[in-house]
Amino acid sequence: MTTLDERPATASGQPATASAPGKPASAARPAPTTMTMAGAINAGLRAAMERDDKTLLMGEDIGALGGVFRVTDGLHKDFGDDRVMDTPLAESGIVGTAIGMAMRGYRPVIEIQFDGFIFPAYDQITTQLAKMHYRSGGAIQLPVVIRVPFAGGIGAVEHHSESPEALFAHTAGLRIVSPATPQDAFDMIQQAIASPDPVMFFEPKARYWDKGEVDPTRVKAQLDAASGASTGTAEMSRARVAREGSDVTVVAYGPTVRLALQAAQVAADDGTDVEVIDLRSISPLDSDTVVTSARKTGRVVVVHEAPTSFGSGAELSSRVHEQAFFHLHAPVLRVGGFSTPYPGAVFEHDYLPSLDRVLDAVDKVMAH
């Protein structure tokens, strides 16, 4: 049994933050608190920076301003210029220099201001960040996290509402995750930072101000126990059954999980028992959890904001057909954005998956 004094050191060689010595850990355990998703990410970043002094933040306006969404609020004041770096307005430059810093043992966490502004960095992310570990035969690890506020629903102008996750999921070497709840946001940002692989962390910006209970102890215990060996990569890559059901499986992630749960609620009134799976991770895709559910329900609907063509739902649908074909009562249906650019704000609620469109898809698969 591990006593408090014997708890493992963190990657930086500093002892992990202990609760008050001499007391059982449970006595010092903070009670779950209510947080917004933005607040949970902020708290998760703070915890990661306290855990490992090699963790630093980079981005545009993340210092004194706290980021355009205030996700890094207060961190510059407490950690200073060296660890909360306001950078030049150059996304490729941010990712490229983060790669160089990661080569010297730093763990840069980058904030891209908006989804549509990531493309100047696309080359650095896909040809350099994603491939360096492979290119170097495992000699170079790049534990870089790229935080991307993404998806729509906030009435924004062009380039501020996009869902480009599938573009990155198509590139080997990257891990792609998206939290749907404050608890997952708190846990997964720390797991992403602890991972030795590059992680793209897609934050559903329309959910930033949704509140939820956050228990800070679980991820802490997991990362304390990991001590650099297994880092939490596996934890954040595992899909979550957000609601159990027996008739239809609705798969969602990030911004559409809440929508899927609402649809399940409405469908229940009509006597349809919907299971909701929150993928959490796009790469890797936890198809085992989805296939297990598909074999049970025989009906699958995938919901995401990104265009359905060549999207992550298409990949998931293909895997379900390959691995659960003879259990299916209906073809897998996709509900998502259209094959248009993200339209002007007055159209966005027509473009985005809506409660009606999800229920329409549920009705269609139930008709078989």
Add this chain to the structure above:
Amino acid sequence: MSAGGPLSTDGLVQLLTADGQRTAHEQFDPYADHLTADDLRAMWRDMTLVRAFDKEATSLQRQGELGLWVQSWGQEGAQIGSGHALNGQDFVFPSYREHGVALTRGVDLVEVLRIFRGLQHGAWTPAEHHFHLYTLVIGSHALHATGYAMAMAKDGLVASGDPAKDGAVVAYFGDGATSQGDVAEALTFASVYDAPVVFFVQNNQYAISESATRQSRVPIADRGKGVGIPSVRVDGNDVIASHAVTRWALEHARSGQGPVLIEAFTYRMGAHTTSDDPTRYRPKAEEQLWAERDPIARLEAYLTSTGELSDDFRTEVEAEAKALGERTRTTVRAWTKPDTLGMFDHVYAEPHASVEAERAWFDRYQRSFADQEATR
């Protein structure tokens, strides 16, 4: 040559004339005066070795042993001169033509050919040599170099005053790369963060077929001025001047004064790669003109004039070059394809479900043929 443009010879630092005469230079003589006859012979030796290796690799490509080769022929002065100015604690981010610099960092040149035979994408351990892997996407590594230098400064490895500790980063790229946004961003980041990085631009006058005049209207070194980076133009075929200028730049960066840009004006004597055909875009007369400015012949003329290049030493180096050529040939020809499943290795540092599933499937698929063979 256009007056004042990227092909002008204005303001080039030169310590050795094309015919091998040592000339005085007030600013940079102090950075060359320490060089002993042994130091100069070592540079001559390295230039000779890398050129012999380069020729051998070209032949191997022609024989079908390599998919592609990228010649460094003509640029040995800039590469060996700057490479000899580096200390162990400095860190280099090369492009893909820096075989000369690789040699000075202790990389076994033969191993470099693993990349060009398609065995692997990187053929040495960067941390071991303080020499990063070749970067093929033009200019991308200028940012990695800058970030690495920013991290060195954070780690207190700059401006401590301890010469055994203070280091800097050197990023090598060419005239074409200076048009890339990543290089512009690297110059900006290096400048505003005061990063200890030296941008060493080999202006070999061509980006494949395009003249440097298509990349810039002004000398490449002027690119540094706009972002407040001290910049200098040097005769890249003058190994002594290339060395002196780099030594100065490294001292500047290591002592915490920030980045420097060096433009080494040189010439790519060979093709861009073995797939290129320079006869389609540059005149023979130009190649002949530059052959007369050869960096090896130039140092050889100087050392001969001072009586510091003995016949014995020449014979010794010639034998060494011949042996390197032979070892290159026999080693490359003996390389066989490694285990196919190795292509699934190192995609991620921790297991990734898709990669693992595909590896397992491909293994079963391959074995299924072996089973068929066995039961036949």
